[in-house]
Amino acid sequence: MDEFRAEVAAWLRENRPPEPDFLMPESFMEVGTDAQFNYLRDWQRRVFEAGYLGMTWPKEYGGGGQPQVMQDIVNIEMARQNVPFMPNTIGLNWAGPLILAIGTEAEKQKYIRGILSAEDIWCQGFSEPDNGSDLAAASTRAVRDGDEYVLNGSKIWTSLGTYAKYMILLARTNPDAASRYAGLSYFLAPMDVAGVEVQPIRKITGEYGFTQTFFRDARVPVDCLMGKEGEGWKIAMQTLTFERGASGGQAGGLSMVAVSAADVVELARSAMRDGRPAIEDPLIRDQLIGFLVEEQGDRLCGARARIPALCSERPGAIPMSGKLRGTEFRRRLCQFAISLQGANGARWVGDAHAYADGLWQRSYFNAFSATIGGGTSQVQANIVGERVLGLPKD
């Protein structure tokens, strides 16, 4: 294992791409220019070709067929060396694990290798302009017509929409079903067909990265349907368990630029407060330790989750609260990091005197993409309250 770790470390040192001359995206949700996209896609392909991605996925579909511990070593080493993340996030963390778990042999053969190599970029089509976190209200229609489904409607917050070849799509096949859940179906839909139009959305940071996707009589083959008609809700929920990290099975690699309390401790060493390093201020020290205790608590929850005897009462508590804990922590940590900069907290990316080029300000704004996307924190709290604690639905 130590030998493997050393091999990975050496490979990453030798092969990490040079620092780009553009602003690095913080996650796949910030990839808004061709230069950013090509840089990251090329990096993912090289990592895959080196055998360091999808290491646990079956060999016959392009994976490595190796134990999780090997991929863990790679992931830890990547985080340690802070190399760029893997841009095909939806493919690697959602669609890929889902297809491997419930897809047909043909689907596995068709999609898995392209997900890993980043040749086929995937995007997600769950949210709609009128239904954010309430996925079951999806109104995009899919109507069977011979060997095709005809799609009409719109999806929003589609990251990488401009570059994606496929979309995991939740659409309504039967508006008259017994329940709103039963009328939904799940598609592995191609994006390169007539009638699909993608419009970039400008975000609070001023950057691009999200898109809105419009379907106007877009025709996709019937074999794009995953499972059966009416199983869309079930499959979408299964997809979300991959997103919330509750199931495992992800291909590996980093999915975003990591921000940790240790980074903020370093910031507090250089930022000044009343003419002294901020880290000497008792109030700031107290707050820094508060963040370290919280971050360590979540890290230890990860360790405890692997010991069933210590999670027997509510096995879902740690995995199902992971997104809520992690994303809210990041948002508050960034907020605090800005506050350490004194008056300079008011500067923004591009200003010559902005601390760390305005990284913390931008990270704070971008942090909302995770506290809102994939189910807002408020929806997450409902889910944990209802499914883990058994509280009544509202």
Next chain:
Amino acid sequence: MPQTLKNTMTFSDEQSMLLDTATGFFRDKSTSADVRNLIDSARGYDDAVWQEMVALGWSGLAIPEDFGGSGLGLAAAVAIAEPMGRHLAASPFLSTQLFVQGVLAGGSDEQKGQYLPAVAEGSVGTVALFEEDGNWDLLSAQAQLKVAGDRFTLTGVKTFVTDAEVATHYLVAATLAGEPALAIIAESELPAAALSRETVIDETRRSYRLAIDAVDVAGTSVIRGDQARKALAAIRDAALLLISAESAGGIAGVLEVIVEYLNTRSAFGRKIGSYQGLKHPTVDILIGLERARSHVYHAASLLDAGEDAEAALRMAKAEASSSYAFAGDRAIQFHGGFGFTYECDAQLYLRRALWSQYAFGDAAHHRKHLAALLLD
């Protein structure tokens, strides 16, 4: 150089069985009615239950086999303390464990041989550390040990001496020639009226003031110098671990009370648990519980492995203390008017949470020490 934090987490089959047994034991032996009956009793706990705990080997579980215990180590005591806290069970278990850890870490082989086998057989020991100034620093006792030939005299006032009325031995922190020291005093050596009961916020606890004036102490009953420092550090470690474990259990207990009420009580035509104003803070309590438990079992794992656990223990205490206090506070509020009554069990947990918060340092105190460990 600040230390790096680990994420060690181990839990043996033996500890798992112990946790299962203790969980069932305290569920049966410490119902809400039992807890309330014991509040009105002088002793504060049910001796029959304590004798069962002794018979199960729990009082001596951290005592090495050489001294009559089962040698499972302090980490195993977490598996008892957590369910004890969950059911607000009263017993001299905690006091006794602190006495044991002090003697084990600082005592001579003769002292261990003299005191520990009796504890393994059910004698109660306790520690007398704090004083009237409310200072949590264990190294600055005002109580004085003075040399008197080959013997000593002990003078001072100690507070928050738990279970003192039933203890047979006390480990008393004092200062000897400007250095920290500990005296082991037997109950028979105390003058009458040395002990007076304190009125404390947690009515399930029995806490005493110990006032002594020139009590004679044999030379063989004193722990001094580095041995005293080791003993005090071990007592602190054990207290942080077990109070945090008890608090994690307490959060789980009060969370159960809250969830039950939120699923039962209706207002404005709906179960109150359906309101996000109550649902979301209840999820916050759950998250506090999960983090606190994780800190506790991590600290126990480090202690088990003989590694430095100071940062982990202080983190556990900081997280468990503040999360428990929050849970207790919200439990009162969420019960509405009923929550304001003595009859509602929420107050039992809030009182316990506040007692635990102020025992051996509150969250802010430990964050301050953590800052020195992790930032400088």
